[in-house]
Amino acid sequence: MSLMSVADALNSILDGVTPLPEEDVSLDDALHRTLSRDLAALRTQPPAPMSAMDGYAVRTTDAAKGARLTVIGESAAGRPFEGPAIGPNEAVRIFTGGVVPAGADTIVIQEDVEREHNFITLAEAAPKPRHIREAGLDFREGDVMLRRGTRLSDRDLSLAASMNHPTLPVHRKPRIAILATGDELVMPGSQTGPGQIIYSNAYAIQALMRSTGAETISLGIAHDTMEDTCAAIRRAKDMGADLLITSGGASVGDHDMVKPALEAEGTDIKFWKIALRPGKPMMHGRCGSMRVIGLPGNPSSSYVCSFVFAVPLIRAMLGRAQVNHCIETAILGHALPPNDHRQEYLRARVLNDNGVAIATTVNLQDSSLLGNLSAADVLLVRPPLAPAAQAGERCDVIRLPA
Numbered sequence: 001m002s003l004m005s006v007a008d009a010l011n012s013i014l015d016g017v018t019p020l021p022e023e024d025v026s027l028d029d030a031l032h033r034t035l036s037r038d039l040a041a042l043r044t045q046p047p048a049p050m051s052a053m054d055g056y057a058v059r060t061t062d063a064a065k066g067a068r069l070t071v072i073g074e075s076a077a078g079r080p081f082e083g084p085a086i087g088p089n090e091a092v093r094i095f096t097g098g099v100v101p102a103g104a105d106t107i108v109i110q111e112d113v114e115r116e117h118n119f120i121t122l123a124e125a126a127p128k129p130r131h132i133r134e135a136g137l138d139f140r141e142g143d144v145m146l147r148r149g150t151r152l153s154d155r156d157l158s159l160a161a162s163m164n165h166p167t168l169p170v171h172r173k174p175r176i177a178i179l180a181t182g183d184e185l186v187m188p189g190s191q192t193g194p195g196q197i198i199y200s201n202a203y204a205i206q207a208l209m210r211s212t213g214a215e216t217i218s219l220g221i222a223h224d225t226m227e228d229t230c231a232a233i234r235r236a237k238d239m240g241a242d243l244l245i246t247s248g249g250a251s252v253g254d255h256d257m258v259k260p261a262l263e264a265e266g267t268d269i270k271f272w273k274i275a276l277r278p279g280k281p282m283m284h285g286r287c288g289s290m291r292v293i294g295l296p297g298n299p300s301s302s303y304v305c306s307f308v309f310a311v312p313l314i315r316a317m318l319g320r321a322q323v324n325h326c327i328e329t330a331i332l333g334h335a336l337p338p339n340d341h342r343q344e345y346l347r348a349r350v351l352n353d354n355g356v357a358i359a360t361t362v363n364l365q366d367s368s369l370l371g372n373l374s375a376a377d378v379l380l381v382r383p384p385l386a387p388a389a390q391a392g393e394r395c396d397v398i399r400l401p402a
Contacts, residue, residue, distance in 0.1 A: 003275040005384075006308070006343045010324075012270050013284050013293070013309055019319030020172040020242065027161055030152050032213060033170035034318040039146040042164040045138040049100040051075070053131040056091040056113055056120060057104035063126035071118045075099055091120055100132055107131035139163070149321030151213070174243060174317040176209045176310075177236035178202050179219040181229060181248045181258055182297060187221075200370065201247045201295070201302045208306055209245075211401055212314045217241060222257075229261035233287065237265075241290050242317060245310060248297030258294050259283060267292055275384060277342045278367035279305040298367035304345050304379065307400070325398045327381070332393050333360035339386040347376035350397060359397050376400060 004012070022036040051057065062069060069091040075081040077097030085103035086092060092101045100107070109131065112124040139145050145163060146156055152168070160168055185199040186192055199221060206216045217239055222232045236244040246258050259272065267287040272294075274282050278301035283294035293310055295302045308325070315323045330350055348361045359380050362372040378397040389395065 003273050003280070003342070004271045005275050009271055009274045009276075009282075009284065010309060010312060013291075013313050014316050014323070017313065017316040020174060020317050022169050023172050024167045025170055026167055027157055027165070030157055030160070030168045030170060031154060033152055033168070033173075034213060034320055035146055035148050035150045035152065036169045036171045036319060038144045038148050039160060039163065039165065039168065041139045041141050041143045041145055044136045044140045045162055046133055046135055048080075048135050050133045051094045051096055051098045051100055051107050051131060052133050053107055053109045054095050055107045055109040055111075055131065057081075057086065057094045057100050058091045058106060058108055058126065059086060059088070059104060060106045060127060060129060062089055062091075063106055063108060063122060065122055065125040067122045069120050069122070071115070071120060073101075075101055105129045105132070147321065149319055151318075151320060171317070171319045174214040174314055175217060175239070175241050176214045176314070177217040177219050177239060177241035177244045178205055178209075179232050179236065179244065179246045180221045181224060181246060182221065183224045185221045185248075201297070201299055204299075204303050205245060205247065205295075205306050205310075208303075208311065208401065209314060212311050213318050214243075214314050224257055226257055226261055226264065229257045230265055233261060233265045233267075237288065237290055243291045243293065243310070243313065244287070245306070246292070246294045247302050248295075262287065262292060262294070275342045276305075276308075277344045278365075279308075279345075280342065282309070284309070296367070299370045300347065300365075300367040300373045303373060307379070307398075308345065327396050327398060328357070328378075329394055330357040330359035330378075330380075330397045332389055332391050332395050333358045334391050336361070336382070336389045338388045339382045339384065341384050343384050344382040344386075345398075346380040346382065347372055348378050348380040348397065349376060350378050357397075359395055377402075 069089050072090050073081045073083050074093040075098035076095045080099040081092050081101040086101050106126045106129045108126045114121045180199055184196050186196050188198055209216050219232050222228045267285045269285040272283040273280055279296055281296050282305045285292045295305050312323050346361045348359050350357050350359050362375055364372055377400055381396045
C-alpha cells in the first residue's frame with residue numbers, strides 16, 4: 001500500500017463523521033462541553049432600565065446646577081420604587097442595580113449632590129441621560145447568544161445562566177478505548193527486566209483525548225499474540241467505544257499483531273502508512289460502528305499522530321465549529337535542511353522576541369525521545385520536498401496543548 005499524504009489521511013479519517021447524539025447537562029457539568037443547538041435567551045437582560053451608579057434618579061429637565069429637588073423614595077437592587085412616576089422637581093434615591101423609576105431619565109451621582117433631610121441640591125448639572133443601563137443592553141429575549149458547536153468556556157456558562165438556562169444541550173462525549181501492545185512494556189513503578197521498557201504513551205494520549213472533550217477507557221497492555229490482541233479489540237467493541245486507539249504493533253514485523261488482528265475482527269482498513277515524519281506506520285479503519293486509529297509505538301510518533309489526526313476526529317464527533325488545528329506563522333531561529341517526500345512535524349519551541357515569534361527546533365528529533373517532546377510547545381510543519389530554509393524565513397507552527 002503506497003504512502004498517503006497527511007491531507008488525504010485526515011480527510012479519510014473525517015469522512016462521514018457526524019456529531020454524537022445530544023444530551024442535557026446541568027450548568028455545573030457543562031464546562032468545555034460542546035453545544036448541540038443554538039442557545040437563545042429566555043429573558044431580557046437587564047429586564048428594565050437599571051442604574052449603573054449610586055445616586056439619585058431625576059428628570060433631565062430638572063437637573064440644572066443648583067437645582068433643589070424633593071426626595072420621594074428609594075430604589076435598590078431587588079426593591080424597586082413603588083410610587084408613581086417622578087414629577088417635576090422630584091428625585092428618587094437609587095443604588096447600583098436599582099430599577100430606574102418611571103419619569104426619570106438620568107442619574108445624578110451621589111458625589112454631585114448635597115442632601116439635607118428629604119431635599120437634595122445638585123452641585124453639578126446633568127443635562128443629558130447618563131448612568132442608566134437600558135433594558136436589553138446585554139441581550140433581549142430570543143437573541144441567540146451562544147452558537148451550536150461552541151466549546152463552552154467559564155464565561156459562556158455565566159452567560160447561559162444569565163439567559164435563564166439551568167441545563168444546556170450538548171453532544172455526548174466520545175468514548176475512546178486506548179490499547180497498548182508489546183511484550184516489552186511494563187507499567188510505571190515496575191521493575192524492568194531484560195529488554196523491557198516502561199509503558200508511557202497512553203498517559204499523553206489519554207490526557208490529550210480528555211482535554212479535547214472525550215472519555216477514555218484503558219484496555220491496558222496486550223501481549224504480542226493474535227489471541228490477546230483480538231480479545232482486546234472485542235472488549236473495546238463490547239464497551240461501546242466510539243474510537244479505538246492502539247499504540248504499537250502497527251508495523252510489519254513478525255510480532256506486530258495489530259493490523260492482522262484488526263482485520264480478523266472485521267475491520268475495514270482505510271489506509272496504512274502515511275507520508276509523515278514522525279509516524280509513518282499509522283493506520284485507520286472502521287470496525288463496525290467503531291473507528292480505529294493505529295498509532296506507532298515510538299512516543300513522539302504516537303503523540304504527534306494523536307494530535308494531528310485523533311484530535312480533529314474527536315472535535316468532529318463533538319460537533320465543534322472548529323475542527324482542524326490553527327496554523328500560526330513564526331520566524332525560523334536557525335537554518336533547516338531540505339525536506340524529503342514526507343510531511344514533517346518538528347518538535348520546536350517558540351520564544352517571543354519583541355513581539356516576533358521565533359521558532360527553534362529541539363536538538364534531536366528522534367521519535368523515541370520523550371524529553372525533547374516534553375520540552376516542545378509547538379510542531380513546526382514542513383511540507384513534502386520543502387527546500388532548505390534559512391534563519392529569518394517564515395515557517396508554519398501548530399501550538400501544542402499547555
